[in-house]
Amino acid sequence: MKPIVEEPRKAGHTKSASSIRWALASLSLSMLMPSLDTSIANVGLPTLARTFGASFQQVQWIVLAYLLAITTLIVSVGKLGDIFGRRRLLLIGISLFTLASLFCGIAPTLWLLLAARAFQGLGAAMMMALAIAMVGETVPKERTGSAMGLLGTMSAIGTTLGPSLGGILIASFGWETIFLVNVPLGIANFLLAACFLPADRRHRKVSQGRLDMIGTLLLALTLAAYALAMTIGHGSFGALNMGLLLATASGIALFAFTETKVKSPLLHLSMFHDRKLSTGLAMSTLVSTVIMATLVVGPFYLSRSLGFDAAHVGAIMSSGPLVSALTGVPAGRIVDRFGAQRVSMTGLVGMIVGLFLIVMLQGRFGAAGYIGPLVIVTANYALFQASNNTTIMKDINAEQRGVISGMLSLSRNLGLITGAAVMGAIFTFASGAADITAAHPEAVASGMQITFAVAALLIVGTLAIALAGSAYAKRAPLSEEAL
Template sequence: MLRVPPFQPRSYLSAGTYQTSPEMEFMLKPVIEKPDKSGSGRIKAAPSVHWALASLSLSMLMPSLDTSIANVGLPTLAQAFGASFQQMQWVVLAYLLAITALIVSVGRLGDIFGRRRLLLIGIALFTLASLFCGVAPTLWLLLAARALQGLGAAMMMALTVAMVGETVPKERTGSAMGLLGTMSAIGTTLGPSLGGILIAWYGWETIFLVNVPLGIVNFLLAARFLPADRADRKVAQGRPDAIGTLLLAMTLATYALAMTTGHGSFGAVNIGLLLAAAFGAALFAVAETKVKSPLLRLSMFRDPSLSASLAMSTLVSTVIMATLVVGPFYLSRALGFDAAHVGAIMSAGPLVSALTGVPAGRIVDRFGAHRMAATGLIGMIAGLLLMAALQGSFAAAGYIGPLVIVTASYATFQAANNTTIMSNVTPERRGVISGMLSLSRNLGLITGASVMGAVFTLGSGTTDITTARPEAIATGMQIAFTVGALLIAVTLAIALAGFAGAKRASLSKGSL
């Protein structure tokens, strides 16, 4: 096989024959067939790469679907189990807390023991847990099954992104990331409507049991088409960091509880939980300096590009949560839409993300991740300011139009930022970095639900948003989205500073 130097990865196809660098040879291995029988000696690309991407797409779709599908079933579940609203909230929280607390740890385990192997375990665990959810006879068993389902979802979400680098060539990373973003948006969009139909026709059990056939298909695809873990993987590069894993999981779970308990109304319990989370983070940092193979090497945060990208992911997710927290109250209380119309209008955002994810990924591949990340952030600022400025104007169109701009720009930023992070990660760190990327997004969503909700409440000038006057709701919406635009402006400043630093570093390397 003819080889080219590693610094020419874009020349992987020439005259019908694959030409690869050592790392590209590994990445392309699962999609290369034997020479055809025509005698030409031509090596063809097999369709297995498409089936591998189909498996990764399902691995992103299923956890996203279960993030939103259970919400619509809470009233039915409360009636079925004779439980209170506060108890039913744990059907959602048990799932989200398990994902948030464990997503970095499972990413690291994938780096040690093999990402494909652990992804298969995650798919099987998620599928079995979904079955247990559907047949759970009591609420407490349902909650335990949801936590187990969250563990499987954490494995799928962390390792799916990490597997992209082993499935597609580097120059197609943006397109693959855009596809995964699309599947995540489709899952979020499809959840409420599919859940409503399944509950109405077949009962609440089916909102969980629908994952069983999807999981079986996904497992078979992953087992057949995902590239095998590298034979020379250094399993002995480190044992699992049990102490670090436990400390990080407890710290993240405590933080998530601090931001969700009380539904945005901070009190002594929230402050105590935040202090406990801060103390846990300090203990974790100390513990990571004492072990031979830490869960997170704190030195990686000295990389300004990685630190900036993770910070930007958290900030952008915090702001995007405002559309999900503020939007329903504004549409129903200020504009007077009923629940059906509110649901239809709110679905416009995830639908636009689903439609723009793949095109955004291709644009990133063509024009560059740095440029398109900045473009996405500028688009979000424009959309958020327009949303605040058009408050009360043009009825639903005055909200949907800016929302389309915000979500399309968000999809572009996500594809660009994910590509920036995962394209520059060494193979042995892909799992843990992918987990950190998912964690930054999750922490942003959890923080946004609390912080942006608090900004909205303060802007409305009332402690009980459900009884506020329409004018107060409208004012709160304007303030919340204006604050969101300012946060995205800060994110843009971080992005531009990071890009300038990366350019200077590249120039300095070139001058050596």
Template sequence: MKPIIERPDKTEAGRTKATPSIRWALASLSLSMLMPSLDTSIANVGLPTLAEAFGASFQQVQWIVLAYLLAITALIVGVGRLGDIVGRRRLLLAGIGLFTLASLFCGIAPTLWLLIAARALQGLGAAMMMALTVAMVGETVPKERTGSAMGLLGTMSAIGTTLGPSLGGVLIAGFGWETIFLVNVPLGIANFLLAARFLPVDRPNRKAGQGRPDAIGTLLLALTLAAYALAMTMGHGSFGVLNIGLLLAAAFGTALFAFTEAKVKSPLVRLTMFRDSALSVGLAMSTLVSTVMMATLVVGPFYLSRALGLDAAHVGAVMSAGPLVAALTGVPAGRIVDRFGAHRMTITGLVAMIIGLFLVAAMQGRFGVVGYIGPLALVTANYALFQAANNTTIMTNIRPDQRGVISGMLSLSRNLGLITGASVMGAVFTRASGTTGITAARPEAIATGMQVTFAIAALLIVAALVVALTGFAIAKRTALSEQAS
């Protein structure tokens, strides 16, 4: 089936107007971002039910979530690079098909370990979708609409994360645990048909395809990232000998990967690309900001239930407010980036996040739930602005033969931030609360832990702001020196 690609129309004001084919292509990319995001959170709510269904311990059923997360983290850069070589549209279609098929296998799995294996396969499909969806933006929409497209994808990611727990609860209660996976099958079929029909065919890229794929580099990076992810997720913030050993293995793997990439003819990641300050700065900021955003998911439930005394239903409603704000502000944020510029909006988003995080810490207990939701809405709305601006900065001016691998690295930086935030910010919260058993801590201790955690989170965003300002200054100085020469 040959995809239909039309040139964008121009309005009287000279702005690019999306044609129906572009809208349908964006619909496919939106589904490709929604589905993996939905499955990041939808399985968590079903863990107690799955433990009962398979007669397994909680530690065993946790691998249903961990297998998915590890597959994405370990493989996302490799599949991004593979898309640059074999064609991003072709690999995205394969990823959608694999994700859909794996979802079916999850829903009919007769044993826990077959379910875990199917989740790992689903994670591979999700890695393809997440890496290549962002990479396809440059081939799907005009350059001046990149910010709007990035904002839309950010909105779909937030909707998927928000919708997962509530949709999962409804499906399990009404139709059984199998449906939390089977719901992806009709979505996947629709997405595959849209992508096959409307996404643009890759142009032949001889430069990206030169040399053999870097199998050694791909394996080293996958093992290194898996070691880091396991170190951050096993033990729930309590670091033991195993966690330290995994971190040391990750550090050794990083050094070995860098050495290998400097020697091979066609590396997975060209180390020289990190000389680009926009890329290095953007990836560093993405990791820092994602680490901080995870703090709201780690600390929020304990603060709302233990310090403010809310029941589970009200905690869930309040916790959905942040992602809901991100979903509502993602598209407007992208349009603001297109209008006022990515650099300016990156700084604006970070400054507003700093203000919001300090307000969360300062206002705790004074205005109840309103004193929590208000500043958190400010943080989340400006996170959407930052994400649209930062993604636009990274993806706009890169070479076409590097879009897949850099998109994979961008998704990886965000995923590593979330993993690190769950462990590190959780440990900060526990330590600041002055207790090892957080569920038995007094409300006053929980409130103190929340204040300290969000104050440290604000300082991390200050660090991201310093990185941004330094990077922009270096880029400006480099541009001036090139003009002078």
């Protein structure tokens, strides 16, 4: 397939700087709002349990329904954007997210709240996938890294801001406001997107295609089975988890078979022959798995081993996302200046150094012995994320930006879900305690060291993948027909 001339990208050069800034403001809000709602609801779970007279296991579905909707649908909505127009579908996503947020805030029962959260997740999937996809139509090619860094920054700000903003809103105005705060943001975002995002330029070959309904359903069910296998059971792995993983494996095989038989598949499996794409997606999943270790293991280590109270644990834990937020834009500019491949390698090496420092400095220098290496890890994670996203999205054909952007977001989500389960299980096993909340401080410290050593080795493996991909690219440059 020969690359289609990317006229929208050329048009980006003739736009005024003001128009580009306002367009980027809309894309930034489209990343901020979904990430904000990923974390803001967690702080409200105790209040919501009391309000609706529900158990903690029941209100956990307020978070899970949202994440499942994003994970299962993000590739499909990216494909829909390629077919029907990314700007048009992004406007629909912003509208759906905003309306669903309103219904979340006025929901009279838990079950209606869960339904509204699922629709909110659908809107979030549209916003996350299409915001990244539209970078190529909004900014000149040489500024792709900076734009990707900005979107990464907004995602980190949303994740960081969620718990503190949610706590303030609940204490001051009630739980409803953690959802209603999205309504004015959504209206402002819709107006910005409608006024400043570039109009859709439909590509004839894609727009004439149909959505692969069978493939879409199979992929959604497969991803849902995997996400549930990784999240239910509260850290234990039983027959239900095994059954869901077997269903996942069967779903993958059936989906791959189906995609070879339909006329207009959801995913062209041949695209995975492109080493740059397949390597980038694999690295994104592995790095996200490791990053989740800081969120899963960190609180237990800080509280059980170092003896910090909840307020200090929260403050220390926020240092990681805060560093990501502060370094995202500079990381993007570094990518534009020095090249994505070089910066990606640098980021991975920096993460390895930071993770091994966490292991070696255990028990030394108090909080500083943890915060310092954590800052190194997260700053280099920002470098990797900006460079890897740029590598994957920069030279993608305009007709496939939506679906590949969805795959990129999916790889990150799957890594986070896997990390929560796998890194949590390693930590529990390494600590040698059935109940980690009652484990001795020394056992928790030992478990932390082993978990982060494993995490460092995973990044070593990721670096090996990156080096192998780079060597392959030098031996056999990508064909113009790879995508």
